[in-house]
Amino acid sequence: xxxxxxxxxxxxxxxxxxxxxxxxxxxxxxxxxxxxxxxxxxxxxxxxxxxxxxxxxxxxxxxxxxxxxxxxxxxxxxxxxxxxxxxxxxxxxxxxxxxxxxxxxxxxxxxxxxxxxxxxxxxxxxxxxxxxxxxxxxxxxxxxxxxxxxxxxxxxxxxxxxxxxxxxxxxxxxxxxxxxxxxxxxxxxxxxxxxxxxxxxxxxxxxxxxxxxxxxxxxxxxxxxxxxxxxxxxxxxxxxxxxxxxxxxxxxxxxxxxxxxxxxxxxxxxxxxxxxxxxxxxxxxxxxxxxxxxxxxxxxx
Amino acid sequence: xxxxxxxxxxxxxxxxxxxxxxxxxxxxxxxxxxxxxxxxxxxxxxxxxxxxxxxxxxxxxxxxxxxxxxxxxxxxxxxxxxxxxxxxxxxxxxxxxxxxxxxxxxxxxxxxxxxxxxxxxxxxxxxxxxxxxxxxxxxxxxxxxxxxxxxxxxxxxxxxxxxxxxxxxxxxxxxxxxxxxxxxxxxxxxxxxxxxxxxxxxxxxxxxxxxxxxxxxxxxxxxxxxxxxxxxxxxxxxxxxxxxxxxxxxxxxxxxxxxxxxxxxxxxxxxxxxxxxxxxxxxxxxxxxxxxxxxxxxxxxxxxxxxx
Numbered sequence: 001x002x003x004x005x006x007x008x009x010x011x012x013x014x015x016x017x018x019x020x021x022x023x024x025x026x027x028x029x030x031x032x033x034x035x036x037x038x039x040x041x042x043x044x045x046x047x048x049x050x051x052x053x054x055x056x057x058x059x060x061x062x063x064x065x066x067x068x069x070x071x072x073x074x075x076x077x078x079x080x081x082x083x084x085x086x087x088x089x090x091x092x093x094x095x096x097x098x099x100x101x102x103x104x105x106x107x108x109x110x111x112x113x114x115x116x117x118x119x120x121x122x123x124x125x126x127x128x129x130x131x132x133x134x135x136x137x138x139x140x141x142x143x144x145x146x147x148x149x150x151x152x153x154x155x156x157x158x159x160x161x162x163x164x165x166x167x168x169x170x171x172x173x174x175x176x177x178x179x180x181x182x183x184x185x186x187x188x189x190x191x192x193x194x195x196x197x198x199x200x201x202x203x204x205x206x207x208x209x210x211x212x213x214x215x216x217x218x219x220x221x222x223x224x225x226x227x228x229x230x231x232x233x234x235x236x237x238x239x240x241x242x243x244x245x246x247x248x249x250x251x252x253x254x255x256x257x258x259x260x261x262x263x264x265x266x267x268x269x270x271x272x273x274x275x276x277x278x279x280x281x282x283x284x285x286x287x288x289x290x291x292x293x294x295x296x297x298x299x300x301x
Numbered sequence: 302x303x304x305x306x307x308x309x310x311x312x313x314x315x316x317x318x319x320x321x322x323x324x325x326x327x328x329x330x331x332x333x334x335x336x337x338x339x340x341x342x343x344x345x346x347x348x349x350x351x352x353x354x355x356x357x358x359x360x361x362x363x364x365x366x367x368x369x370x371x372x373x374x375x376x377x378x379x380x381x382x383x384x385x386x387x388x389x390x391x392x393x394x395x396x397x398x399x400x401x402x403x404x405x406x407x408x409x410x411x412x413x414x415x416x417x418x419x420x421x422x423x424x425x426x427x428x429x430x431x432x433x434x435x436x437x438x439x440x441x442x443x444x445x446x447x448x449x450x451x452x453x454x455x456x457x458x459x460x461x462x463x464x465x466x467x468x469x470x471x472x473x474x475x476x477x478x479x480x481x482x483x484x485x486x487x488x489x490x491x492x493x494x495x496x497x498x499x500x501x502x503x504x505x506x507x508x509x510x511x512x513x514x515x516x517x518x519x520x521x522x523x524x525x526x527x528x529x530x531x532x533x534x535x536x537x538x539x540x541x542x543x544x545x546x547x548x549x550x551x552x553x554x555x556x557x558x559x560x561x562x563x564x565x566x567x568x569x570x571x572x573x574x575x576x577x578x579x580x581x582x583x584x585x586x587x588x589x590x591x592x593x594x595x596x597x598x599x600x601x602x603x604x605x606x607x608x609x
Binding site for chain 2: 051052054055056059060061062063064065067068071072090093094095096097098101226252254
């Protein structure tokens with residue numbers, strides 16, 4: 001029994017030693033924020049990403065692996081605006097980590113630094129998954145990532161002052177490359193201005209605003225409610241009067257509703273990566289938007 | 302805080318506690334009335350259960366669920382692998398503490414949980430827990446060897462060990478459309494003390510010792526966004542019961558109570574659920590009870606997120 005206890009204690013020590021690394025530990029709720037931290041911190045931070053590009057960030061469970069990651073992290077980088085309301089509060093509570101409680105420097109909400117669209121005038125459960133703070137899918141407009149990068153770099157420097165100069169330099173370098181890339185995307189995407197689209201979920205208002213796409217219909221009858229056949233028929237009828245050029249959905253959405261409509265309207269379905277890792281091409285933030293713009297242009301041709 | 306309404310129109314406080322958020326080292330302290338974090342299902346509210354009723358083992362060994370009036374401390378270790386250790390003390394009402402001990406901190410718990418992911422589609426949690434209870438005059442209704450009802454009273458020590466495990470699968474970790482959850486728990490209880498047989502009548506007192514166990518296993522499959530089916534099997538083992546001179550008086554049939562339950566539920570929204578449950582209950586000796594139950598659940602007000 002004593003031997004067994006000694007063994008268990010030794011094993012625990014090894015586990016503790018392994019997890020005590022020098023890097024700043026960051027837990028990103030969504031892949032886009034994990035990718036942004038990698039751009040800003042390089043090898044100064046070790047990043048754990050809570051969701052993959054193929055998961056619906058509204059509906060994640062506070063799994064044991066995530067509780068352990070939240071326990072050990074020094075900085076939580078999430079979208080906020082209630083996107084993670086179904087799981088993040090549980091995760092923070094169960095982790096027992098005081099540094100990442102809301103309001104502490106270890107809790108960074110990206111959406112706080114962006115002007116939000118679709119802020120509802122009234123809140124009613126009958127309207128579906130409506131977020132009081134506005135639409136949380138801010139990462140589909142690259143200009144929003146530029147707005148988040150600066151305060152995020154400052155937050156990294158605040159938590160890890162020894163590397164403050166690194167974060168500042170990397171942030172300046174990233175923003176220069178990012179602004180050049182936005183210019184490139186803007187030019188390439190000029191033909192998309194005014195193109196009418198059908199969307200699966202109200203996931204793209206920021207993308208639409210950026211590129212000038214016009215949303216004429218939504219497949220979900222209410223946000224977060226799967227398309228019903230009655231609603232799809234209504235959308236189909238509505239498209240007679242207001243025709244669209246393509247159907248947009250995120251990689252994590254169920255494809256059946258979009259396919260039903262595409263069969264009847266012959267519209268192309270554009271499966272957008274939505275975030276880093278949403279498809280094979282979207283490996284980092286730059287390739288995410290390269291691929292997004294390319295797919296839209298191909299469908300609009 | 303959550304309040305439960307019982308069938309007899311009485312209301313009772315299910316849970317009302319304060320929880321710290323500022324303790325160091327991954328610790329969290331609960332104080333008040335709370336569902337103890339032993340086993341898997343114990344600290345889940347009844348509206349999140351996958352079946353209308355609790356498993357037989359929960360009903361028999363914990364009176365449905367162990368709620369304590371006291372303190373519970375938990376800590377998540379700073380390891381990459383999820384490891385959570387905790388324990389609590391408190392008064393636990395009539396069961397398992399008995400009527401003579403309602404207000405005293407007669408129960409203690411210790412528990413450990415670990416878990417992780419297997420790829421993006423699978424996650425699991427497993428745990429081991431202990432519940433100690435000092436019982437004073439804990440009554441239970443029984444029948445004597447001739448089949449007449451008697452009331453017995455137990456005083457002594459109760460030790461309950463629980464092993465629990467849950468495995469969840471969903472394609473790419475998206476549980477909104479398709480998911481499978483496998484869940485099981487094993488209970489073993491050893492009690493020693495004294496038993497008063499037929500308390501209101503002959504009141505025969507002698508030493509008592511028992512070692513009993515039970516388990517359940519269940520699978521719940523979500524095949525459409527709003528629809529789930531579930532199957533559960535429950536079993537109890539009467540085990541060894543030694544009531545000294547009272548042994549001959551007690552009715553201890555040599556059989557294992559068991560139950561098979563099938564359910565299907567439909568959730569038109571996140572806030573409502575309709576459930577049909579069919580069960581073949583063989584908990585009583587020589588009697589098979591076929592049950593049909595229908596349940597409608599509705600939740601009001603803002604509602605916190607659920608744990609794994």
